[in-house]
Amino acid sequence: MTNHTYPALHSSRIQASVHHNTNTDFSLRNSLQAFTLSMDLMPGGVNSPVRAFKSVGGQPIVIDSVKGSRMWDITLITIRKMICETNELCRFKTKILIMHCAMEIMAWLLFSVVLATLAETMKKGTSVGAPCLLENTLAEMVISAVPSIEMIRSVNSGTEACMGALRLARAFTGKQKIIKFEGCSHAMLILFLLRQLTSNTLTALFNDILAIEKLFENHKGEIAALILEPAVGNSGFIVPKLEFLDTIRKIIKENNALLIFDEVMTGFQLSYGGAQEYFGIVPDLKTLGNIIVSGLPVGAYGGRRNIMKMADTLSGNPLAMAAGIEAQKLIKEAGTYEYLDEVTGELVQGILQVGKRSGHSFDLAKFASFYRGMLEQGVYFASSQFEAGFTSLAHTTEDIKMTIAAAERVLRQIG
């Protein structure tokens, strides 16, 4: 191992809460030092491949702290955390004007309430290894939000949730084969398990109904489940054709297989009830990720009672459950999703308009230049052109205006 020294993370964290430095002319020296060290410690220097900046070039920024729509790197520079990509779904929804101010206050409130709740819960222990009441409370909240979930199993990550749902589908149907779509990620581990190790994985292109009909014809009685992201967020943003979800729902039922919605990315984002509510299609099982608990490492899968009764594995960490309960209370408030739709619509339309004004057509090849330009302006997007982003309740209309103005400056500069 090379002999690097650690940057002063602790002292910078303390100062970060005091100085909200808005200077965007940041130096990457400390990030480079930390990242060079991490290259020796972790494959690729990261624990999630997209964070290595391979798609956008340059070196990753190492983050010290985050609050609302702001992030601070380890040299204490403010980066506005604005992860959002073209979201076609906004167009389908009616925009309702609501009190923005109330939403912003709610987002800040959630942040402090979650922290306070975590501090209180931690005093009782970080893991109990036995049932705790918080598990019931959060399970009731998610079940009442999502009609297709009659019973739920909490796990530690979205990956685990997907693996659990697939294992359950195989156990319930007594069949082995799984259909997945090209471009739907379900996490790297699932890709590895499904594509490299077994011949029980069948793949098709998203929105290709004929391919699904053929697979069920060619593998009659062998297919346990079809798993998909109901709106794809890991290969750019792909919206399902209107008849697509409806038709595959019918085919799957006719073949006694299960439909699994992987909603690690879309759950509680598309709408309160998720893709099921948004598209009006009911899956047999559905997976959720850390959105349930405002960012702590958690996943869950749930569905019909008769299927879920066969579910194995367990988790239900009390800290994650406590944070989840506070997050669920907030997102249930009236106006939450209307606000998110509105700020997302403003952001997407704003960037598209400045793109047109600066003479750009939609061009994925330009993403890396756009990305790095935005970073220099202090705006942090997901570091891959294929990864969808989201607005949150913490994003204010000021954030949106500032991001669009930054995009205009960057787009005018890049050729």
Ligand SMILES: Cc1ncc(COP(=O)(O)O)c(C=O)c1O
């Ligand atoms: C659609 C989808 N499924 C599953 C996962 C895996 O979730 P986790 O990173 O919590 O394991 C992800 C991660 O981003 C995802 O986007």
